[in-house]
Amino acid sequence: MTKSDTPVYRLEDYKPTDYAISHTELDFSLHPTETIVKSKLSLSPRKNTKPGTPLVLVGDELKLLSVAINGHELASKDYSATPEKLEIHTPPSGNFIVQITTQINPKKNRQLMGLYLSNGVYCTQNEPQGFRRITYFYDRPDILSVFKTRIEADEKNEPVLLSNGNLLETGKLENGRHYAIWEDPHPKPCYLFALVGGALDHYDDSFTTMSGRKVKLGIYVEKGKRERAAYAMDSLKRAMRWDEEKFGREYDLDIFNIVAVSDFNMGAMENKGLNIFNDKYVLANPDTATDFDYAGIERVIAHEYFHNWTGDRITCRDWFQLCLKEGLTVYRDQEFSSDQRSRPVHRISDVRVLKIAQFPEDAGPLAHPVRPRQYREINNFYTTTVYEKGAEVVRMVHTMLGDELFRKGMDLYFQRHDGEACTIEDFIACFADVSGRDFSQFMLWYEQAGTPTVTVDSHYKDGVLTLDLTQTVPDTPGQSDKKPMVIPLSFGLLGKNGKDMPYQADNHIENNVIVLSEAKQTVHIRDLKEKPVLSLLRGFSAPINLKMEESDDDLAFRAHFDTDEVNRWESLNKLMGKALVNAIADRSNEKPAMPEKLQTLIEALLDDDTLEPAFRSLCLQLPSEIELARMIGHDVDPDRIYNVRQSFMKSLADHLKQKMLHVFDKMKTEGHYSPKAEPAGKRALKNTILGYLALAEATPLRAFEAYKKADNMTDRMGGLSVLVHLFNETNEAKEALSDFEKRYGNDPLVMDKWFSVQATVHGEKTLDHVKELMKHPLFSLDNPNRTRALIASFAASNQTGFNRVDGEGYKLLADIILTVDKENPQLAARLSTFTRSWKQLEPKRQSKLKEQLERILKAPKLSVDVSDIVSRTLG
Ligand code: TRP
Ligand code: ZN
Numbered sequence: 001m002t003k004s005d006t007p008v009y010r011l012e013d014y015k016p017t018d019y020a021i022s023h024t025e026l027d028f029s030l031h032p033t034e035t036i037v038k039s040k041l042s043l044s045p046r047k048n049t050k051p052g053t054p055l056v057l058v059g060d061e062l063k064l065l066s067v068a069i070n071g072h073e074l075a076s077k078d079y080s081a082t083p084e085k086l087e088i089h090t091p092p093s094g095n096f097i098v099q100i101t102t103q104i105n106p107k108k109n110r111q112l113m114g115l116y117l118s119n120g121v122y123c124t125q126n127e128p129q130g131f132r133r134i135t136y137f138y139d140r141p142d143i144l145s146v147f148k149t150r151i152e153a154d155e156k157n158e159p160v161l162l163s164n165g166n167l168l169e170t171g172k173l174e175n176g177r178h179y180a181i182w183e184d185p186h187p188k189p190c191y192l193f194a195l196v197g198g199a200l201d202h203y204d205d206s207f208t209t210m211s212g213r214k215v216k217l218g219i220y221v222e223k224g225k226r227e228r229a230a231y232a233m234d235s236l237k238r239a240m241r242w243d244e245e246k247f248g249r250e251y252d253l254d255i256f257n258i259v260a261v262s263d264f265n266m267g268a269m270e271n272k273g274l275n276i277f278n279d280k281y282v283l284a285n286p287d288t289a290t291d292f293d294y295a296g297i298e299r300v301i302a303h304e305y306f307h308n309w310t311g312d313r314i315t316c317r318d319w320f321q322l323c324l325k326e327g328l329t330v331y332r333d334q335e336f337s338s339d340q341r342s343r344p345v346h347r348i349s350d351v352r353v354l355k356i357a358q359f360p361e362d363a364g365p366l367a368h369p370v371r372p373r374q375y376r377e378i379n380n381f382y383t384t385t386v387y388e389k390g391a392e393v394v395r396m397v398h399t400m401l402g403d404e405l406f407r408k409g410m411d412l413y414f415q416r417h418d419g420e421a422c423t424i425e426d427f428i429a430c431f432a433d434v435s436g437r438d439f440s441q442f443m444l445w446y447e448q449a450g451t452p453t454v455t456v457d458s459h460y461k462d463g464v465l466t467l468d469l470t471q472t473v474p475d476t477p478g479q480s481d482k483k484p485m486v487i488p489l490s491f492g493l494l495g496k497n498g499k500d501m502p503y504q505a506d507n508h509i510e511n512n513v514i515v516l517s518e519a520k521q522t523v524h525i526r527d528l529k530e531k532p533v534l535s536l537l538r539g540f541s542a543p544i545n546l547k548m549e550e551s552d553d554d555l556a557f558r559a560h561f562d563t564d565e566v567n568r569w570e571s572l573n574k575l576m577g578k579a580l581v582n583a584i585a586d587r588s589n590e591k592p593a594m595p596e597k598l599q600t601l602i603e604a605l606l607d608d609d610t611l612e613p614a615f616r617s618l619c620l621q622l623p624s625e626i627e628l629a630r631m632i633g634h635d636v637d638p639d640r641i642y643n644v645r646q647s648f649m650k651s652l653a654d655h656l657k658q659k660m661l662h663v664f665d666k667m668k669t670e671g672h673y674s675p676k677a678e679p680a681g682k683r684a685l686k687n688t689i690l691g692y693l694a695l696a697e698a699t700p701l702r703a704f705e706a707y708k709k710a711d712n713m714t715d716r717m718g719g720l721s722v723l724v725h726l727f728n729e730t731n732e733a734k735e736a737l738s739d740f741e742k743r744y745g746n747d748p749l750v751m752d753k754w755f756s757v758q759a760t761v762h763g764e765k766t767l768d769h770v771k772e773l774m775k776h777p778l779f780s781l782d783n784p785n786r787t788r789a790l791i792a793s794f795a796a797s798n799q800t801g802f803n804r805v806d807g808e809g810y811k812l813l814a815d816i817i818l819t820v821d822k823e824n825p826q827l828a829a830r831l832s833t834f835t836r837s838w839k840q841l842e843p844k845r846q847s848k849l850k851e852q853l854e855r856i857l858k859a860p861k862l863s864v865d866v867s868d869i870v871s872r873t874l875g
Contacts, residue, residue: 003838005301006376006377007376008374008375008376009061009374009375009376010374011318011320011371011372011373011374012373014049014320015139015144015316016046016051016142016381017046017054017142017161018045018053018054018056018520018871019044019045019046019049019055019091019136019138019139020043020044020046021041021042021043021137021143021145022042022043022044022145022146022149022187023040023042023145023146023147024039024040024041024042024043024145024146024147024148024190024743024755025039025040025148025149025150026038026040026135026147026149026150026193026290027039027040027149028105028115028149028150028152028153028155028827028857029150029152029153029790030055030122030152030153030154030197032104032106032107032117032156032220033105033106033107033108034103035103035104035105035106035115036065036101036103036726037101037102037103037134037135038099038100038101038103038776039098039099039100039101039102039135039136039137040097040098040099040143041097041099041100041137042095042097043055043091043095043096043097043098044094044095045093045094045095047766048193051093052090052093053091053093054087054088054090054091055087055088055091056085056086056087057085057086057087057100057137057138058084058086058132058138058139059081059083059084059085059086059102059132059135059136060083060084060114060129060132060133060136060454061080061103061104061134062083062084062132062135062136062772063083063105063692064081064100064101064102064136065102065103066087066099066100066101066679067079067081067086067088067099067100067101068099068100068530069088069092069096069097069098069099070092070096070098071574073264073418074088076601078090081136085136086100086136088159089372093375093567095709095842100136102134102135102136102212102294104474105240108183108455109133110782110823110824111133111321111823111824111825111826112125112263112264112265112784112826113125113126113129113130113133113265113482113826114126114131114132114134115133115134115195116263117313118262118263118264119222119261119262119263120157120197120198120199121197121198121199121222121259121261122153122158122195122196122197122198123194123195123196123197123198123199123259123261123276124193124194124195124196124271124276124493124831125264125269126190126192126193126194126271127191127192127252127269128141128322128378128379129191129378129379129492130191131190131191131193134392137190138190139190139191140189140318140319140446141189141191141271141315141316141317141319141421142189142308142317142318142421143189143190143319143599143700144187144188144189144315144419144421145187145188146183146184146185146187146530146583147164147165147183147184147188147193148168148181148182148183148184149163149164149181149186149193150179150181151163151179151180151181151182151197152173152177152178152179152849153177153179153193153197153722154176154177154178154869155172155176155177156176156195156197156199157198158198158199159178159199159753160180160197160198160199160200160202160220161179161180161196161197161360162180162182162194162195162196162197162220162257162259162274163180163184163193163194163195163196163274163418164182164184164192164194164272164273164274165182165183165184165185165186165253165255165272165273166182166184166185166254166255166270166273167180167181167182167184167255168181168182168254169181170527170596171209172486173746181805184252184253184272184273185544186252186253186272186312186313186419188272188312188420189421192270192271192272192315193271193310194272194274194276194796195396196220196259196276197275197582197646198455199223199817200220200221200222200223200259201220201221201222201224201225201226201229202218202219202220202221203218203219203224203226203229203230203233204218205218205233205237206238206345207236207237207251207256207737209240209244209250209251209619210244212251213251213254213804214835215240215249215251215253215254215255215256216254216255216256216257217233217237217255217257217268218256218257218258218259219232219233219235219236219257219258219259219282219778220258220259220260220497221259221260221279221282222256222260222262222279223851225260225279225283225746227285228282228283228284228285228288228698229260229282229283229780230285231289231294231297231366231675232258232260232281232282232283232284232301233297234298234299234301235297235298235302236256236258236301236305238298238302238340238676239305239306240299240305240319240339241324242336242339243300243305243306245700246336246339247309247310247332247407247410247414247416248411248414249308250847251302251308252308252313253272253273253390254721255273256305257273257274257275257276258275258276258277258282258301258304258613259274259276259277260278260279260281260283261276261277261279262279262748262749262783262785263782263783264276264277264278264279264670264785265785265827266278266382266786266824266825267280267281267300267303267782268281268300268301268303268304268680269304270304270305270307270308270311270312270413272308272312275304275305277304277628278409278784278785279298279748280293280296280752280785281296281297281301282297282301283663283749284297284675286673286675286711286712286713287605287712287713288713288744288747288749288750289675290713290714290715290717290753291413291419291680291684291714292674292714293713294675295341295675295680297338298337298340299333299336299337300333302332302333302336302337303329303332303333306329306332306333306336307325307329310325310328310332311325311326311329313414313418314413314414314417314418314419314420314422315420315421315422316421316422316423317421317422317864318425319375319378320371320372320375320382321371321374321422321423321424322371322378322382322386322392323370323371323386323387323390323420323423323424323446323841324423324427326382326386326387326390327370327386327387327389327390327391327394328390328391328394329425330387330388330391331389331390331391331394331395331398331609333348334346334347334391334395336596337549339649340677341656341677342612342615342677342681343567344566344615344692345565345612345615345618345677347539347540347566348565348566348569348615348617348618350388351540351570352624353384354388354389354540354543355387355627355630356497356624356627357384357388358384358385358388358389359451359630360381360544360626360630360836360837361385361836362385362389362449362450362451362476362560362632363450363451363474363769364836364837364873365474365477365836365839365873365874365875366383366477366836366869366873367385367449367450367477368381368383368449368451368476368477369385369390369395369446369447369448369479370385370386370390370446371386371424371446371447371589372386372389372760373447373762375868376868377829377868379825379826379829379865380829380865385449388751389543391675392488393445393446393543393545394540395541396442396445396486396487396488396541396542397409397428397431397442398404398436399488399490399513399539399542399771400488400515401431401434401437401542402511402663405431405434405435405657406431407751408434409431409434409435410430410431411631412430412433412434413426413427413430416430419427424443424446425443425652425704428442428443432553441483441484441485441486441517441864442485442486443484444483444485444486445485445486446465447505447781448473448479448482448485449479449717450473450474450475450476450479450481450482451474451475451543451544452471452472452473452474452542452544452545453471453473453474453480453544453545453546454469454470454471454487454489454516454542454544454545454546454547455469455470455471455472455547455548456468456469456536456546456547456548456549457549457799458534458549460528460531460532460686461687462528463527463528463529464524464525464526464528464662465493465503465524465526465528465531465532465534466522466523466524466525467514467522467524467525467534468520468521469489469516469521469523470519470520470521470523470661471484471485471487471516471518471519471544472519473485474627475828476804477872477875478869479864480786482814484516484517484518484519485516485517486515486516486517487515487516487517487544488513488514488515488516488541489513489514489515489516489536489537489541489542490512490513490536490538490539490564491512491513491514491534491535491536491537492512492535492538492562492563492564493525493528493532493533494533494534494535494536494557494558494561494562495529495530495532495562496530498560498563498765499561499563500562501528501529501530502527502823503527503528503531504525504526504527504531505525506524506525506526506555507624508522508523509523509525512538513541516762518584519727523684529746530832531585533554533558535556535558535562535563535564536548536567536568537567537570537737538564538566539564539566539567540566540570542753543799545547550813552575552578553596554599555571555572555574555575556571556575556597556852559572559601559605560573560601560604560753565605565615569615569618570617572601572602572605573623574624575598575601575628575638576594576598576622576623576648577623577628577631577813579598579648580622580623580628580644580645580648581593581628581631581632581671583648584632584640584644585632585643586835587640590647591643591647591650591662592644592647592648593647593648593651594648594649594652595709596653599651599652599655599656602619602620602656603655603656603659603762604621605619606620606656606659606660606663607659607663612681613667613681613682613684613685614677614680614684615679615681616663616685617681617685617688619712620685620688620689620692622648622649623689624646625638625641625642625645625799626643626799627813628645628658628839629641629837629840629854630837632840633840634840634842635840635841635842635843636837636842637842638799638806638841638845639800639803641799642762642799649691649692650695650696650709652692652693653693653695653696654695654696656692657692657693657696657697660689660692660693660696663685663689664686664689664690664693665692667682667685667686667689668682668686669681669682669683669686672780673711673712682795683714683718684716685714685719685735686715686718687714687715689702689707689724689728690718690719691721691725693723694722694726698726699765700723700726700727700730700732701721701731701732703719703722703723703726703727703732704719704723704732705737706718706719706722706736706812707719707720707723707736707739708736713753714751715752716740717757719734719736720737720740720753720757721757723737724736724737724757724758724761725757725760725761728761730748735756737754741753741754745778748778748783748785748786749785751778751789752786752788752789752849753789755776755790756781756789756790756793757788757791758770758773759773759789759790759791759793759794759797759798760793760794760797760798760801761798761801762798762799762800762801763801764800764801764804766794766801767801767808767809767812770790770791770794770801770812771812773790775789779817779875781816781820781823782823783838784827787820787827787831791816791831792812792830792831792834794809795809795813795831795834795835796811796834802834803836803841803845803850804845805845806848807845807848807849807851807852810835810848810849810851810852811852813831813834813835813852814856816831816857817831817832817866818856818857818859818862821859821862821865821866822861822864823864825864825865825866826865828863828865828866829865829866829868832856832866832869832870832873833873834844835849835852835853835870835871835873836852836873838850838873839875850874853870853873853874854874856870857870857871857874
């Protein structure tokens, strides 16, 4: 199929299949290039299916060896088969059994979808449409089937054989072969099927559920890496307990296994009872993983585990409903992490991610609703909009209903839909039913793309605060003239004493939340004893742009006193953003300093021992270059943004040097390393300060010391990144880089940090260095983690390097996209999304980037994945 005639799939075309598949028995004989898969499917016609209706199953690059019905092999006239489709012309009426034998080649499978080999280990990835690369099937999430799986393999090379559910039987065969039989009693869609075969070490433990059942837990890793699974196991057990306590959800099988593999397209996968992970989200010890890595492991382990209920037991009717499981499960993992760590700090980090990744997506050519209505390639919709904005939508439901009703709604959802394939309507109906609220307008959050803007005008007179609120939703590709949304605005009113003031609420205010639902709305807040400072959008209660005319004094007051820490940080961030954007626009000043008032404000926050170190570290961070670019919105010059931002930081560093030295010394974390939030927060503040001190002192010595003295990876990387980013040409930087390579040169996962830190050195020289690094023996475009570490870091996080004015950065990315596309279109498409903000660039860069996008589109044999992204990007 060529890219121009690939079909567009539409939500409104949903239709159930003609037949159901109640049971699926699979038999795998594993072989690197000639794996044989036998399936035995129990089919039954739907009520409305006319007898003799053809059975049409999908495949992808399949070789059919045989097909039989009710035990009788079919003659060639009775069916037609291509690698993409198997049609049985006239199946018998009533229930029947189909048996299909296919042959597949795991070694050649570099798309990493279906059954493939990762570093000698057989593994599967079937979401969203990988199962069709294993056997012909109804490869769609609304076909729920009970799976029984027999795996046969070489006993020496594949001593470990795993699949979903419970182990029924194992045994020896001739010629050094052996087998295992697994059965999963829970009906599931085929995208949750998984199989693993290989020589793996395992880390074992157990968990006793709330009803007293003992579950065997196992984490399987490459040989020699067993001890690195300890933190993942600890996270898993905490996640299991938390889901019982917070959502009443108990685990439902006797075994829960996790396997870490090194070749994986995404983070991890929630296959029933057998999660498969990118090893990046499993392996950690203090010497190899940073605090950030530990937090990522805790989050992803929890995320995949939580899918057992939100995804596996209740799954999606079709892929348009992807946010049903992903938005909800991200919301759940965010809540878990908040409970395990500092809630405000965690919320601020999530808000930052939303603004750095989702807001630009929503503002660019790839904008789409949380529930898209059409797609050409579903793989391109595993986006930050579906995941993170999807989580924000669930969070808004919680904000409007409060803890108790929200939990009631969730309970109803689990009770009503367990074992079903559902839609967003099913989910939201549960909250409508328990609360008696009408959610029909709220559904627009799933339909309308783009980040709404809420504008606020406020006037105070005689004890009454009047808010004139206006909302607009921007046009996005294929959508204009949007309707007003339901927007919950959490708020508080600060008195002169810095405390929250009591007030008398209007009737559409409930629990300190104004629920906006019209294009224009006026709200009165009465009985105030003095003019308050309004703190609106507390906790970032809705994924919107808030435009509020607010004096710098009020912003500074809130940065000091807001009782909501998220808004405290947000107001400081706003002040910094305003000052930076102004300074960037004023070309008369090459090296502007941060306004003094702002410096004093930051000083006070840094000085405040009552604040968590992690929070203070966040307060020292200026808005990112990407955020500033989005705020500016047009004619963006990444060099100018970088220079002004650096110069602000330098002025702050000069001003606060003494204070920073003082705090730096206090942040030492002595003794045994712990990845917990508190010591991690100290390290975060210490390493942020290290960067500032390097600017103030203008020498690499302190960072070099820190690097050499580090007894954990967080501090080691803290030193290394300052050295490499600020003193790249010095011997200290070179020595640290080569020392790192010596220490970790045989550990690709750790070396990813080494690649990344070099790819993100600002300026035009980095491009050639990236090209050099691509020749490094450990680097390979064949491995997604390596490619992300070097290439994605360069394109996504090096604004000056990638956006070189001569367009060479764009050319390199385009070359790589075309190379990777031949093997792994999903990864190539992901790399293509880094061009999405091209229209906001200044004209020279814009035309250079456009040239490359057009070159990609003209390439012969381009995948649908890349063609879809690039053509939408060009618009
Ligand atoms: N469902 C996975 C998650 O938890 C997403 C995922 C993992 C995925 N691997 C994938 C999606 C490969 C597409 C392709 O978020
Ligand atoms: Zn998920």
